[in-house]
Amino acid sequence: MKMNWKQISFLYAAIAFGVSAFAANADAADWGAYQVGDHRSGYTYMTDETRAMQNDNFQNPGMLWVEQGSELWSKVDGKAGKSCASCHGDSGDSMKGVATRYPVFDQNAGEIQDVESQINFCLEKRMEAKPYKWESSEMLSMTTFINYQSLGMPVNVKVDGPAAAAFEKGKAFYYERRGQLDMACKHCHEDNEGGMIRANLLSQGQINGFPTYRLKWQKVGSVHRRFRGCNSMVRAKPFAYGSEEYMNLELYVKWRGQGLPIEAPAVRN
Ligand code: HEC
Numbered sequence: 525m526k527m528n529w530k531q532i533s534f535l536y537a538a539i540a541f542g543v544s545a546f547a548a549n550a551d552a553a554d555w556g557a558y559q560v561g562d563h564r565s566g567y568t569y570m571t572d573e574t575r576a577m578q579n580d581n582f583q584n585p586g587m588l589w590v591e592q593g594s595e596l597w598s599k600v601d602g603k604a605g606k607s608c609a610s611c612h613g614d615s616g617d618s619m620k621g622v623a624t625r626y627p628v629f630d631q632n633a634g635e636i637q638d639v640e641s642q643i644n645f646c647l648e649k650r651m652e653a654k655p656y657k658w659e660s661s662e663m664l665s666m667t668t669f670i671n672y673q674s675l676g677m678p679v680n681v682k683v684d685g686p687a688a689a690a691f692e693k694g695k696a697f698y699y700e701r702r703g704q705l706d707m708a709c710k711h712c713h714e715d716n717e718g719g720m721i722r723a724n725l726l727s728q729g730q731i732n733g734f735p736t737y738r739l740k741w742q743k744v745g746s747v748h749r750r751f752r753g754c755n756s757m758v759r760a761k762p763f764a765y766g767s768e769e770y771m772n773l774e775l776y777v778k779w780r781g782q783g784l785p786i787e788a789p790a791v792r793n
Pocket residue numbers: 606607608609610611612618622639642643646647650651666670
């Protein structure tokens with residue numbers, strides 16, 4: 525196998541890390557909507573069984589979170605005596621397309637908001653209710669439910685204008701080496717996508733399917749949980765859920781999948 529310097533430097537890191545083998549990138553297939561230009565959804569790296577599970581609502585375990593979110597949507601909570609439905613009405617109308625646009629730069633807050641932080645903003649400020657904890661079952665249910673309203677719609681985040689500074693920070697994070705293994709996101713998800721790392725086929729690390737049901741987790745998890753996992757994998761200290769670093773990174777990574785369909789809840793290994 526002929527390798528360029530990038531792959532050779534990856535191989536050194538990989539030996540320390542325990543990568544077993546490199547596989548050819550079997551990407552000759554026509555992935556339809558799951559591939560847009562060079563962007564390929566994590567879906568295209570899964571086994572047929574995992575894809576079948578995602579495709580069928582009765583088999584997709586993530587649908588349980590959609591159902592729970594649907595119940596929460598019209599549940600009154602907080603001192604203002606309101607539910608989400610009191611203001612937003614039919615989620616199929618009001619939440620349609622939200623997942624394609626988020627995260628967004630919020631002019632008032634002066635920072636990036638993702639779906640999770642927007643939910644907590646409404647809970648605290650508009651319902652006078654307690655915010656949900658980041659990886660709580662309420663938060664996962666509500667985000668999965670909201671993102672599901674955009675199923676199949678193409679990712680279309682805005683990264684220019686007021687969002688540009690955050691986008692650049694997220695991009696810098698993506699290319700920065702970190703952790704004991706001294707590896708950046710790009711070493712795995714850009715330079716070596718299609719390669720094998722332990723038992724995993726490396727994908728582009730797209731987030732169009734989040735919250736995602738991971739067979740390994742046996743539940744759905746947020747984008748930030750996944751970021752934390754990947755940071756820990758290279759033995760770097762993960763950042764906090766909802767941290768500015770992860771908000772900016774989320775915007776950048778979402779942009780890397782511009783045009784890919786929203787798949788929430790996706791099923792992954
Ligand atoms: C008192 C009214 C009110 C309640 C109750 C409320 N919201 Fe909101 N919400 C708003 C307003 C106003 C906005 C900003 C304008 C807009 O985008 O609709 C907003 C925006 C949003 C957005 C962004 C929509 C977009 O298109 O950018 C999401 C997502 C959202 N709310 C979720 C929720 C959820 C989930 C709940 C229940 C936990 C909730 N909201 C409860 C008033 C409310």
